[in-house]
Amino acid sequence: MFEGLTALPADPILGLSAAYQADTNPKKIDLGVGVYKDEQGNTPVLKAVKQAEVEYHNRETSKVYIGPPGSAAANELLQALIFGADHAAVSAGRVRTIQTPGGCGSLRNAAELIKKANPSATVWVSDPTWANHIPLLGNAGLAIKTYPYYDHATKRVNFSAMMDTLKDVTKGDLVLLHGCCHNPCGADLSQDQWQAIAELALQNGFTPFIDMAYQGFGEGLDQDAYGIRLLADTVPEMIVSSSCSKNFGLYRERAGALSIMYASSADADKGQSNLFSLVRGMYSMPPNHGSAIVETILGSPNLTATWHKELAEMRERIKSLRALLNQKLQEKGAEGDFSFIERQSGMFSFLGINKEQVHSLVHDYSIYLVDSSRINIAGISLANVDYLAESIVAVLKK
Ligand code: LMR
DSSP: OGGGOOOOOOOTTHHHHHHHHHOOOTTOEEOOSOOOOOTTSOOOOOHHHHHHHHHHHHHOOOOOOOOTTOOHHHHHHHHHHHHOTTOHHHHTTOEEEEEEEHHHHHHHHHHHHHHHHOTTOEEEEEESOOTTHHHHHHTTTOEEEEEEOEETTTTEEOHHHHHHHHTTOOTTOEEEEESSSOTTTOOOOOHHHHHHHHHHHHHHOOEEEEEESOTTSSSOHHHHTHHHHHHHHHOSOEEEEEESTTTSOOGGGOEEEEEEEOSSHHHHHHHHHHHHHHHHHHTSSOOSHHHHHHHHHHTOHHHHHHHHHHHHHHHHHHHHHHHHHHHHHHHTTOSSOOHHHHHSOSSEEEOOOOHHHHHHHHHHHOEEOOTTOEEEGGGOOTTTHHHHHHHHHHHHTO
16 A cells, blocks of 8 residues: 555655765764764753752652643643743733643644644745644645745845735634744844834734744843743734743653633633643643653743743853854855844854755765754754854855
């Protein structure tokens, strides 16, 4: 039965890791998959996570099923992290959270629920957006359309074009927004722009759908949640898919959450029952370990303090690498202005070079990045930044 299948190319992001591993060039640099790396190029387990794992190991008495929503305590702690402590919508029982297998699991669950609630819904995604948004939402059968977002010429959000498209989006459709640290372009919305979107959503009735994969990697945990909290204060309904992969460094544990703010607590009860049934029909219930670690950390003031410190270190390191790459490119005589790298936020920026130049970086210099010229800033180090900047300068001349 499988002879009719056609072989597919490797995933455009994940496929880069295999190519990087196979490369024997000692100067190789991995700027592909969005994972945090330290100066040595490692992605270590956070100290807060290690300590929480020991505590949890000592405390755990059973491996019995946890059920489709996961741990109620973890979900409550994550609600506070995302919406802020004591948000009115949370207190009113309008926000419900389920634990999901990573941010991807959250997005897919959301898509399945949207499809069930409104089969003709269209999800509007930014141009560009994270490549995996398309299969995660589209494979659930949702229609997807794009709104203009990144202006490759100014290296900023083209907000007027974005709003010009969104003004025609109405009730029943959804607008997917990156909560912070836009992946892939690194250009985020300002507070005024969030305000304008919140007002438009209220006026037109479309549902904001926020992907929050990098909370804490931009300006800070609360600052990065500005848009979500503003929307939660403004609109009746919204969806938040959040991930603990990056900010807790729990990538392979698949810890994420889906939080939906409903118009009423009665709608929330109905929504939850549908989500439980969808989860049961897909994977029955989420994995426990990653979420149990998050619960242990957020439930302990000491571990939370350790985690905040480690998160701040990751954030500050990325910021300093942004400044360093811009400085090195200038020093090495790069043609063009790369100050946008320093101005942008989170793990990613586009270098703004063409596909041939990207391929030259990969094949001639063993510098791995996505075809769109997206780089993972965290893959830069003091040891490789000179080689990286020189190589970029060289391909810019091609
Ligand atoms: C990325 O964008 O590189 C990360 O979110 C990892 C992934 O799954 O694509």
